Amino acid sequence: MKLLAIVAHPDDADIFCGGTIAKHADRGDTVTIAHMTKGEYGGFDTDRETVAETRAEEARRSGDELGAADVTFLGFPDGRIEYSLENRLEIVETIREHDPDLILTHYREDMHPDHRVTSRLVTDAYYMASLPLVETEYEPCDPDNVYCFGKPTSTFEPTTYVDISGYENRKAAAIDHHESQVAFLEEHGGIDAEFDNLIEGVAAENATLGKKTGVNSAEGFLALHEQANDYLG
Template sequence: MHLTAVVAHPDDADIFCGGTLAKHADRGDDVTIVYMTRGEYGGFDTTEAEVAATREDEAMAAAETLGAEATFLDFQDGRVTYSLENRLTLVETLRELRPDVVLTHYSDDMHPDHRTTSRLVTDAYYMCSLPLLETDAEPWEPQNVYYFGKPTSSFEPETYIDVTEFHSTKEEAILEHESQVEWLEEHGGIDAEFDGLIEGIRAESRVLGRTRGVEYAEGFVPLHQSADDYLA
């Protein structure tokens, strides 16, 4: 099985679905993280290029911790837009990677990059199997798309993955994003929810786990209903 997570920023995969990615990698599945941007707006007194370079290095280390491969699509942080050109970029990406299952952001999210990434991935999923849509890679049809998100009034998980044995790996991967952990904890304002980042994520995973009688869980909303073998 090949699992691909398409995320807007370098830390998103680890925060939202790091335990699930590590669990699939541990059982021998191919796992890839596709980063739309390098998160160059997520920094303090330095240039966008310097922030991007740091965050790319951190993302590569985090992906290795999870047992995943990593690739970047070179979109601009905070400026991911919806267009046919960008949708076709995602079509080509999915065709090249040929994942069985795709993970991405839930459509209802405060961050515009998250919302746009969700829409691009969903529409690319529908288009990437079309034989008359020509790209360098051959058509491919993933089995399903699973969405992750923050606890909101509209995001209500339907699929739960027990990540109890892999939550420490998830936390290690998050801490690889040293510059971003500092940014999220000191930025304040709209990111104030990330005060005590690891503790907050651990608490959220416990709440989800409690609904399924396990210590830690991650939750997803599937595009199509199907039987679950992890996220197969």
């Protein structure tokens, strides 16, 4: 099976679905993490290019930690992702290039503007990717579903839970590879209270979802459309 995670920034995949990615990779599934941006606004350095390259390298190390087969960057500007037909077609191209069975992305009502636009671009491109008259370099493909992840500061209510018990330390290690971002968020998290202790906060949220579903730790997703579910777990 092939899994494609399309996320707005380096560290989003690790925080929201790192355990799920590692679990799928361990059973032999091919996982790709595609970052819309390099997160050049999220750092202490005044040179955005330096921040971007630091964060990209951290994301590559984190992807290796989780067992991702590929970590890629789509070149959108951090903090300025816009919804347009041109950008939607670029995501269609990305989906077709990787031909995934499942796509993971942000929840549409997330408080971060980049997360919201990414969600809308991905879910709309998911539909267009299967249309033969939408012409791109790659052939049409038809992924089975899109699973959206969210954060506790939104109205996100999961319908699908993945047991990540036993993957807690690996997920924490993956997040910790984003050394520059962990430090930045803990100092500049602002209204996002969980950033005060990022790794501990993420672990606590996963433990809460686990308790809700009868396991030690879990990650939650909202399926774009409901269907029989043989995997994602």
